[in-house]
Amino acid sequence: NAGVMQNPRHLVRRRGQEARLRCSPMKGHSHVYWYRQLPEEGLKFMVYLQKENIIDESGMPKERFSAEFPKEGPSILRIQQVVRGDSAAYFCASSPMTSGRDTQYFGPGTRLTVL
């Protein structure tokens, strides 16, 4: 049973470009979470999605960041007009249900570097 897949594993962008990060949840999981880990820090929640719905985006920056989880295909985290401060590791996690009693399993992360 494949785990959570994220691609690309490493992404380099110049300031002002767009970054698109993909996450395929574990088989049977319909809930996706995105977290950001800045260098030498813990993970911070960004957004929680179910298929075709954003449930909680309280951790998302108000501008330039967006996320989607379409009916078909992976979840996408999009960062427009990237800045150096966006350099971080972005982790996706999935779970089969909505409640906290279900463990979130994490993908390997995407390391974004903004030049």
Place this chain on the structure above:
Amino acid sequence: AQKVTQAQTEISVVEKEDVTLDCVYETRDTTYYLFWYKQPPSGELVFLIRRNSFDEQNEISGRYSWNFQKSTSSFNFTITASQVVDSAVYFCALSYTGTASKLTFGTGTRLQVTL
């Protein structure tokens, strides 16, 4: 609001020593879940344990053990007879049992095990 504190930023031990990683949490929820994740140098996040707030029994899994004390809001993690492969950053996390149960992470403890 929820908060997780891992006061130990970095710990160094010699192989075969026992080591305890501290985790203190704050929450106003009466039911919640606590987690430990391991982040080895390769960067992925590995789930270690989940414990619900109603279950204060200590748990042992091989060389790993966890001590949950609700009275002190602590969920400490002990590695017995540490090994070099235990070298990693360890994160403690908290979620509540409702929907949209995002994880709140501590800042992590970096464990270095040397020969």
